[in-house]
Amino acid sequence: MKKILITGGAGFIGSHVVRLFVTKYSQYCIFNLDKLTYAGNLENLKDIETYPNYTFIKGDIVDTDFINNLFAQYQFDGVIHLAAESHVDRSIISPLDFIQTNIIGTVNLLNAARFTWETNREDKRFYHISTDEVYGSLGDEGCFTEQTPYNPHSPYSASKASSDHLVRAYHDTFDMPNIITNCSNNYGPYQFPEKLIPLFINNILNNKPLPVYGKGLNVRDWLYVEDHAKAIDLVFHQGKKGETYNIGGNNEWKNIDLIHNLIEIMDEELGRNKGASLSLITYVKDRAGHDLRYAIDASKIKRELGWQPSIQFTEGFKLTVKWYLSNEQWLKNVTSGNYQKYYETMYANR
Ligand code: NAD
Ligand code: TYD
Numbered sequence: 001m002k003k004i005l006i007t008g009g010a011g012f013i014g015s016h017v018v019r020l021f022v023t024k025y026s027q028y029c030i031f032n033l034d035k036l037t038y039a040g041n042l043e044n045l046k047d048i049e050t051y052p053n054y055t056f057i058k059g060d061i062v063d064t065d066f067i068n069n070l071f072a073q074y075q076f077d078g079v080i081h082l083a084a085e086s087h088v089d090r091s092i093i094s095p096l097d098f099i100q101t102n103i104i105g106t107v108n109l110l111n112a113a114r115f116t117w118e119t120n121r122e123d124k125r126f127y128h129i130s131t132d133e134v135y136g137s138l139g140d141e142g143c144f145t146e147q148t149p150y151n152p153h154s155p156y157s158a159s160k161a162s163s164d165h166l167v168r169a170y171h172d173t174f175d176m177p178n179i180i181t182n183c184s185n186n187y188g189p190y191q192f193p194e195k196l197i198p199l200f201i202n203n204i205l206n207n208k209p210l211p212v213y214g215k216g217l218n219v220r221d222w223l224y225v226e227d228h229a230k231a232i233d234l235v236f237h238q239g240k241k242g243e244t245y246n247i248g249g250n251n252e253w254k255n256i257d258l259i260h261n262l263i264e265i266m267d268e269e270l271g272r273n274k275g276a277s278l279s280l281i282t283y284v285k286d287r288a289g290h291d292l293r294y295a296i297d298a299s300k301i302k303r304e305l306g307w308q309p310s311i312q313f314t315e316g317f318k319l320t321v322k323w324y325l326s327n328e329q330w331l332k333n334v335t336s337g338n339y340q341k342y343y344e345t346m347y348a349n350r
Helices: 012-024 042-048 064-074 088-093 095-116 155-174 196-205 225-238 255-269 276-280 299-305 313-326 328-336 338-347
Strands: 002-007 028-034 054-058 078-081 125-131 178-183 210-213 219-221 244-247 252-254 281-284
Touching: 002 012, 002 064, 012 028, 012 042, 012 225, 042 054, 042 338, 064 095, 078 095, 078 225, 088 095, 088 155, 095 125, 095 155, 125 155, 125 225, 155 178, 178 225, 196 210, 196 255, 196 276, 196 313, 196 328, 210 255, 219 255, 225 244, 225 299, 244 299, 252 255, 255 276, 255 313, 276 281, 313 328, 328 338
Parallel strands: 002 028, 002 078, 028 054, 078 125, 125 178, 178 244, 210 281
Antiparallel strands: 219 252
């Protein structure tokens, strides 16, 4: 049986990837390594936690000895690396956490994989999940391609750019079987309500102000999280060693337009008068170094691997809103901090 290590599997995207792999590949042993920071929530994986091919390991990718021992013990065949500090606003407040996890943590994994796969690495994979934010900011025209030079502006994107460079350098220098994908903004179930969409859903639900940064004119390219997970599955199995693939939704929205759309759906779902929640919009001071526009050219992964998004935005956005509204307890547990007790309760006797 192949042993696949997925890092950051208790987070937003990681939980979708773990679920997909555990349910689709009974012939793989899936190991989910996660530190369970504020962003890691094992409630995201309640439905699959008892599957025989799934193992959760609590641990920190920054801890070199722990990572080396883990690889020596399990001899993983593949790594899908999603663990990261992922929120731009937090990176402005405390950049060092991002340097530690996103850079040092990635190098720890690279080193451990390199030594574990010293003799036979033909059928091995080290797959690093990254972001379009490494490319910087676009003007009104054009899209990021795999050739766009890196130009990160936040400590988050700079730390991800650094880890991408290191993954590439380990391929070039040590002939490691590395692959990188850079994806646009994801949305969907289980996203921590500090990011725009779940934060605003929670605030509309609770009649709290919606803090729009600057004039709300920044543009993001939104992709439904399950389409990202499917792309990760495809790239892990069919992507070429040493390659980079961009993944995106071809679905650009100005923040303020997206927020108006969200309010319309939420007011309807909550039985409020049309436009009732518009008054919650509150323009606040802009984010420092706020990138104006992200947009991905995903033609390479479409052409070479046949991937394309399957969920249209109108459908995915409604699904997302309905999911948060029918999982209010999840939202309450996350916002109250109760979800952090789940690990102690669930794993106390293991
Ligand atoms: P997230 O913040 O929801 O989850 C991150 C997970 O990593 C959490 O479970 C957390 O506990 C874990 N983690 C953090 N530090 C760790 C450490 N030191 N050791 C072990 N585990 C640790 O993030 P996400 O939005 O799911 O993003 C996952 C990955 O995808 C990240 O690498 C991110 O850069 C990338 N990405 C995210 C988006 C997006 O829109 N969210 C888009 C493109 C790429
Ligand atoms: P976010 O979800 O943090 O993703 P990223 O910054 O990684 O793209 O933010 C998406 C957009 O929404 C971004 O332009 C910043 C903006 N934003 C707000 O206007 N208000 C908020 O409270 C948040 C969290 C984000």
